[in-house]
Amino acid sequence: MARYETVIGLEFHAELKTKSKLFCPCPTEFGGEPNTHVCPVCLGLPGVLPVLNKHAVELAVKAGLALNCDIQRVSKFDRKNYFYPDLPKAYQVTQFALPICRDGYVNISGKQIRINRIHLEEDAGKLIHSGESILDSGFSMPDYNRAAVPLIEIVTEPDIRSAQEARELAERLKSLLEYAGVSDVRMEQGSLRCDVNISLRPEGQTEFGIRAEIKNLNSFRAIERAIEYEEKRQAAILDEGGRVIQETRTWDDGKGITLSMRSKENAHDYRYFPEPDLVPTVIDDIWMNEIRQSLPEMPEARKHRLMTECGLSEYDTNRIVETPMLAFFFDEVIEAGADAKLTANWILGDISRLLTGNEDKLPIKASDLAVLIEQVKSGAINHSSGKLVLEEMFMHGGCPLEIIKTRGFAQISDASALQEAVLKVVEANPEPVADYKAGKKKAMGFLLGQIMKATGGQANPQMVREMLEKALDA
Ligand SMILES: [Zn+2]
Structure with a gap:
């Protein structure tokens, strides 16, 4: 059996965090009754003219800066022509010849993945099928709420060689976009989507094999599984001396397989041509500097600050910075x-444990955690009570002081x-007391335990120890 090398390039679509759509004032909000976030512009009615959303341009540039790209001072829009019911104009406004960002890179463990380009474009609407899947549906209903929501498409070079590298890149990219404040990057809601281009070639061969494109991947796990499945499928074809067909495939997460959707189209099939209703986008030095300065603190700078200014270990720093939500929360708590250091301990310990399985949203307020940490630090409650208070805050909300009072902590x-x-x-334990006085210092621990027990675990341990020592030495 021949051995193959896997060659993978990824394409990401990220919805930009703008309030309004790319060329009209309709809201970009997720959900809503079908066809309520629409107007003549995003429905492509005759006679309307698009106006480019300035904020969308700024977010695309921020994404480019976060991914180490060259920002193009002049970019322009093109029409990508195709007919599909979710595309009311029968063309998509996108950037083909002159994208807004080029030639970036993202570092993953021990490797650099090059970014070919980032371009701005509008999203399509959504089809709601009456059946369970697109294959058995009786009819479909278009919802244009998402039509013309601003997107960036990020295209990597084919530098990825395994499912694990693809997953790591996707995770890193998600984190960078989240830090840059560019997108909500919620894969399950579709605000970050990933397509995989994958081909196999015999080990040692330099030219690429024929690739398949896999769509409909809405989790990191799906990216990994789809690649592993596709590696096996393509290897089996090649082993039998067959040819892989260049096509677009869809991932069926339930069955864990990819399925053929359509043969792959080439760029000329789309009859790209310059969008005549929009002037080129020009970014001058002043605007460029403004955007650069508005970029929030990125992971590298954040790591440096957490280690030098906050005195955290490299290990703790990496764990906090890995998850933007925790990193932002950490800052709020110390503010x-x-x-x-105590904040880092709480976040990486009990809070991470309580978040397991529900990592998207923190149910507690930073100011409340700060109060709880202070209560434990000052000795007003002991550490194990502190953990119980935190659990209660997670489950039922409420302010820590209130919980301490009502639960008698x-x-x-x-x-x-x-x-x-x-x-x-x-008085009640003459034997251990005698042992202690005879030099068996261990007896101290037993006596301390008895006092804690007698006070329901709520005695201030430090005060008790001092008092006990005095009583025994008397
Ligand atoms: Zn609109």
Whole structure:
């Protein structure tokens, strides 16, 4: 059997976080009753003229900066002509000849993946099928709410060699776009979508094999599984001396297979030509600088700050920066006055544990966590009570002080109450006390445990220890 090398290029579509569509004032909001976020412009009615959304251009440039691209000072729009019911104009306005960004790169572990280009374009509408799948549906209904929502398409060079590398690139790219504030990057809602171009070639061969394009991948796991499936499918064809067909395939996540959709079209099939209703987009130095300065702190700068200014270890820093949501939350908590190292411990420990399986949204407020951290730090409650308070905040919401009060977690720091508890335990345990006095320092631990037990675990441990030492040495 021949051995093959896999060659993969990825294409990502990311919906830009603008309030309005690419060429009209309709809202970009996800959902809504079908065909309520539409107007004559995005429906392509005769006689209308598009006006380019300035913010969309700025976000596309930010994406380019985040992915180390050359920003093109002059770009222009073209029409990509094809007929499909989700495309009311029967052409898509996109950038073909002069895209807004070129020649970038993204680093994944030990490797650089080149970005060929990023271009701006409008999204298509959505077809809602009456049957369970496109194959068995009786009829389809178009919803144009998504038509002309601004997108960027990011195209990599075919530098990826395995399913794992593809997944890592997708994860890195998602994180970079999220840091740059360009897109919501929610794969399950379709605001970040990925297509995979994949071919196999015999090991050692330099020319590329014939590739298939896989669409409809809406999770990192699906990207990985679809590539693994396609590697096997193409290898089986090649092993039998067959030829892979250049085509577009769709991923069926339930069955775990790819299916042929249509033969792959070439660029000339789309009859691209310059969009006559829009002037070229020119970015001058002043605008370019404004955009550059509005780019938020990116992962590398963030890592540096967390290690030097916040004193976190490299390991903790990497874990926090890996997940933008946690990194933004970390900043909010320390801005609310909490200690940086304690905040990192809480976020990477109990909060990460509580988030497992629901990583998209933090159900607690940064200011509340800051209060909780302070309560534990000051000794008002002990650490294990702190964990319980956090769990309650996660499950039912509520402010930490309120929970501490209603659940009776407040630590006993009243000296006379503690003194009484200490003396009682000393009196009730003459043997361990004698052991301690005879030099068996271990007996101390037993006595401490008895006092904590007697106070329902709420005694301030440090005060108890000091008092016990005094009582025993007396
Ligand atoms: Zn519109």
